[in-house]
Amino acid sequence: RIEEPFETAASEGSFDVQLRLRGGGLTGQADAIRLGVARALAVQDDDKRVALRESGMLTRDARKVERKKPGRPKARKRFQFSKR
Template sequence: MAATEQVQSVGRRKASVSRVLMKEGAGTVRVNGRPFDEYFTIPRHRSLVSAPLEVTEAASLYDITVRVRGGGVTGQAEATRLGIARALLAMDEDRRRTLRAHGMLTRDPRVVERKKPGRPKARKRFQFSKR
């Protein structure tokens, strides 16, 4: 592997799209130009984002730059997790078994169901009155 190699990957979840740029470095993670612990303030979101790095023991090996758009903070964190996992896989194919065992390579297909006509929401119905 060349010293200047960098990998780009994409992660998606709900309405969020995360573009991850990974290259060898000191282990800094920046999200939308800010440090990742400043962008993801909730500890659960931080652990989601850093999970692929901790599982593969690659936390201090790569510098990661993330650009994420759309959706809410949880969707963005989960999209970033998938993007980082895919980038780690592109860097070293031997990590596939570990990442797959922890369920980090599977894209969560659940999205918001569309609103149906004649109803207030996707499945909710207006109150029924017999008389």
């Protein structure tokens, strides 16, 4: 997943990348790396920007954790309902 921007931009083995990450899980960190590398490649060469944009690598995943509501155990889960 991390190497996808290089494959899309046809520049495998052309760059050395050093990263520092904090927070999130493995998938979130991998997606953050992918977005950062794709943005760096797009800045470096405008021709690669089009290919990266079409493959969706320059788009941030905007989903966030839904907040917990009062009176419920989780954001959407409800306590067990009893008729009697």
